[in-house]
Amino acid sequence: MKLPALFGFFVILPVIVLLATGCKKDKPTDEPSQQTLILQFDFLVDGEGLQADTMIYVNEAGNHYMVNEIQFFISDVKLNHSEGNIYQIQDSKTIHYIDSDLPETQSWHVSDNIPAGTYSSISFIFGINEEKNQSLIFPNPPESFMFWPEHLGGGYHYMKLNGKWLDENQQVRPFNFHLGIGQIYYSFPDSISGFVQNYFQVALPNSSFTLEKNQTRKILITMNIENWFRSPHTYDHDVWGGMIMQNQEAMKMACENGADVFTVIIE
Amino acid sequence: MLNIRKHKVIIVLIIVLLLLSVILLFSCKKEDPTPPPYQTTPYHIEIPFGFPTDLNIPADNPMTVEGIELGRYLFYDGRLSGRTHPDSLMSCSTCHLQANSFECGIDHPVFTGGFPHGITGKPTPHVMLPMVNLLWNHTGYLWNGAVQNIEDIVWMGIVAVHEMNGDTNRVKELFQNIPGYPELFHTAFGSETITMKNIGRAIAQFIRTFISANSKFDNYLQGKVQLSPSELSGFILFTTEEGADCFHCHGGSGNPLFTTHLFYNNGKDSIFTGPFEDPRDRYHVTGDPMDYGAYKATTLRNIAVTGPYMHDGRFATLDEVIEFYSHHLVWSPYINPLMHHINNGGIQLTPSEKNDLKAFLATLHDEVFLTNPAFGPPEKFPDDK
Numbered sequence: 001m002k003l004p005a006l007f008g009f010f011v012i013l014p015v016i017v018l019l020a021t022g023c024k025k026d027k028p029t030d031e032p033s034q035q036t037l038i039l040q041f042d043f044l045v046d047g048e049g050l051q052a053d054t055m056i057y058v059n060e061a062g063n064h065y066m067v068n069e070i071q072f073f074i075s076d077v078k079l080n081h082s083e084g085n086i087y088q089i090q091d092s093k094t095i096h097y098i099d100s101d102l103p104e105t106q107s108w109h110v111s112d113n114i115p116a117g118t119y120s121s122i123s124f125i126f127g128i129n130e131e132k133n134q135s136l137i138f139p140n141p142p143e144s145f146m147f148w149p150e151h152l153g154g155g156y157h158y159m160k161l162n163g164k165w166l167d168e169n170q171q172v173r174p175f176n177f178h179l180g181i182g183q184i185y186y187s188f189p190d191s192i193s194g195f196v197q198n199y200f201q202v203a204l205p206n207s208s209f210t211l212e213k214n215q216t217r218k219i220l221i222t223m224n225i226e227n228w229f230r231s232p233h234t235y236d237h238d239v240w241g242g243m244i245m246q247n248q249e250a251m252k253m254a255c256e257n258g259a260d261v262f263t264v265i266i267e
Numbered sequence: 268m269l270n271i272r273k274h275k276v277i278i279v280l281i282i283v284l285l286l287l288s289v290i291l292l293f294s295c296k297k298e299d300p301t302p303p304p305y306q307t308t309p310y311h312i313e314i315p316f317g318f319p320t321d322l323n324i325p326a327d328n329p330m331t332v333e334g335i336e337l338g339r340y341l342f343y344d345g346r347l348s349g350r351t352h353p354d355s356l357m358s359c360s361t362c363h364l365q366a367n368s369f370e371c372g373i374d375h376p377v378f379t380g381g382f383p384h385g386i387t388g389k390p391t392p393h394v395m396l397p398m399v400n401l402l403w404n405h406t407g408y409l410w411n412g413a414v415q416n417i418e419d420i421v422w423m424g425i426v427a428v429h430e431m432n433g434d435t436n437r438v439k440e441l442f443q444n445i446p447g448y449p450e451l452f453h454t455a456f457g458s459e460t461i462t463m464k465n466i467g468r469a470i471a472q473f474i475r476t477f478i479s480a481n482s483k484f485d486n487y488l489q490g491k492v493q494l495s496p497s498e499l500s501g502f503i504l505f506t507t508e509e510g511a512d513c514f515h516c517h518g519g520s521g522n523p524l525f526t527t528h529l530f531y532n533n534g535k536d537s538i539f540t541g542p543f544e545d546p547r548d549r550y551h552v553t554g555d556p557m558d559y560g561a562y563k564a565t566t567l568r569n570i571a572v573t574g575p576y577m578h579d580g581r582f583a584t585l586d587e588v589i590e591f592y593s594h595h596l597v598w599s600p601y602i603n604p605l606m607h608h609i610n611n612g613g614i615q616l617t618p619s620e621k622n623d624l625k626a627f628l629a630t631l632h633d634e635v636f637l638t639n640p641a642f643g644p645p646e647k648f649p650d651d652k
Contacts, residue, residue: 053557068557068604135521140319141405141528147521149506149514156521162604174604176508176515189509242607243508 035116036216037089039077039108041098043070045225052100055166059229061236065165065175067225070100071146072159074202075132077124081117082208089114095128097143105142114211122207122219126258127158127179127199152245153181153195161228165237175242177228179255182248189246196248198255204264218267227261228254305457307331310472312402315480316489317523319403325416328468330475333455338473340451341442341466343644347425348386349437357386357431359424359470362395365642368569369398369477373583380583381575385429392429392547394580396565397573399479399636406528410562410578411549417471422463435463442466447649479568479636480523487630488520494630501627504620508607511592511614511624515605516564525631526566531603534596535577536560545578559601568631585628589621 043050045057045067055066075095079087088094091111099105127133133155138144146156161177182196204221211217229235233253244250310330314320324330341347342363345356362383363369373381384390393410401408401417408414414423425433442448442461449459456465484502486492494502504510506519516533518525530549545551549558562578576582582591593616596602596609608614616624636642 136317138521139317140321141522144319144522145518145527145529147514147519150520151503151506164604167610171610172598172600173610174602174607176605176607178508189507190503242610243512245508 033113033116033213035114035211035214037110037112037114037211038216038218039096039110040218040220041106041108041223042220043067043100043223043225047224050100050225055164055172057226059226059237060231060234061229061238063165063229063237065163065237067100067161067163070159070161070223070225071097071142071157072126072161072223073097073128073143073146073156074124074126075128077122079114079119080121080123081115082120083117087115087119095132097138097146099142102142116211116213116215118208118210120208121203122209122264123201123203125199126202126255126262128156129199130197133181133197133199148180148245151192152183155181158199161225168238173237173242175237176244177254178243178245179251179258180245182251183246184248185246196252198248198251200255200258202259202262204262207264207266209266220265220267222263222265224261224263228257231257231260233257305453307333307455310335310476312478315478315523316485317520318400318480319524321405322402323405323416324402324475325418325471328418328471330472331455333451334469334472335476337451337455338469338471339645340448340648341470342473344648346441346445347433347438347466348431349425349433349435349441351441355386359421360644362430363398365639366637367572368479368637370395370573372572373574380580382580385427386432387428389429389432393578394575395573396563397569398474399477399568400524400566402475402478403524404528406530406563407552409547411547411552412530412563413547413552417474418464418467421467421470425463425466438466439463445648445650451649477636477642479633481635482568482633483630484627485523485633488523495626497623497626498630499627500620501623501625502630504616504624505627511616511620512605512608513567513592513624516603517567524566525568526564528563530558530561530563531605532558532560532599532601533562533564534598534602534606534609535581535591537597537599548578557601560599561601561603567628569633569637570628571632572637585625586621589616589624592616593621 050067052067052069055064057065059065073095077089079089081087089110089112096108097105135147135150135154138146138156143156146160148155148157158179162174163177164172164174167173179198182198183192184194184196185191186193209217209219233256235253235257240247240250244254308331310332312322312330342359345358345361347359348355348357350356362371362378364372364375366372371378371381371383375381378384381394382390383395396410406412408417408420414420424430425438426435439461449461452461452465453459455469483492487494506514516527516529516531518527549561550556565573571585574583576588582588593613596606596613598609602609
């Protein structure tokens, strides 16, 4: 009599327990999922990786030029869902700084738990919008080094693209292709009658992607530098010179050229 | 009877001896100089308006009231050279004068023209940099950023031939035997044994308290005062590309440190002249040819008292500096691209604009900092009666 009892206790009971827990596994669960997005940034010129500090490039206007460094902000990144709704990346900050000399800025691990789903496109603001572009929001470097002087509108540079070009007299001259809030001058350079918000929306072409549950997806956003000087306006350094922060006409042209500067690769 | 009495006497004697032993034991303990327990007091740093919140404080050297107090003694104690003869005393404060923003200054009684030399008379390779707001410096120290923290700079200052030319063993031994110092080291770092590491840590803590953020411009930023028309014009020149365009390297309202702490070739020399052979430029740290002739942009706070100017002290006055940026920039392939006025020889300021720019720079003078007794010499040293 003892043997069947022991058999029942040590064999049948565990089988029942296993079956019971096995059944539980089949039930649908509401376990939380974590979808992660990593936005990576790089810089190309004419389809090749940027070689800084070397006078090897020729722009649309025929200027031979080099790039020394690029620093810029993007903000309000939006993921446009195929069903019509829009998810805007919140992160701890909605503004992200990218620096060609600081690799840690070139990979943005977005802290949001992005809803799983199919997204038809990605868009963002190049620079910072009027509401957010307030002085002293970035107390720390390197972002704080991007401040745009109060007298010229305040806030921060959208971009500093620094380089040199071979001018019409065959002299190497520095250029500071700096974009930010523009000014309208009553009397140049002393009297400013108004400011122009030059930030603009970038819609990344071919940027649809699907984010599965618990998936981590990398998206590579590329700045194609030559496009800043190409289309729709041919930007000639010999015409616009080495500085444009106080030249709204040049900044407007540059910002209009910026619409197709960025491309994307979904990994 | 005699035996019983004898026993009683012996017992009493034993009790008395025991009592005496206990008394002696306790009296011995009282004479034993047990150091006080090691417990430091965190030093609170108040971030000035607009200043960065990221502080450069090494994890192994948090700022404490006790460490700073010790650092202040050491900073001002001429025996830091490891010597006691009055002619051989040298401390940090021999060259780093508070009144000159912790540079020696052009009016120094010994270092003529602001060119310091070491205890043996050997000149320093470069002139000095101001020692203010280093709590926010994350790019290394000296003109080329070669040294990564203040603690190491202290060590270097003690042993370098062009500074104290000291011997670390002598320094440690000397301070170990100065009454009061071992106790202060214990209070600050938990050990009475004096080490070079703890000397460096203490002085570095003291130096990190040097915060200059109370100039007229600081008060202007906070809306407490107004700048004069000339100062305001100078400020606009300072922060506009079409003006003097100083702000990209030297900061402004959005970067009130008035430096980026970065390194620039600012057009002082051509590649073909001697100064480019300087083994202490930024190139010799990074190996990047774009850093030939590049040096740290100094903070412009208290700039009026920190002459001579540039890494080699080639300009004695601010007027000369403004004149240089206005008309005498020298092109080289290594010129920083931010120097976009280079092909015109400079920013081409008019005499009136030069005066305005100089007037604005004077608003960065912080007399409260330069005279703050907390940064000055202690009333007496630990062994003073």
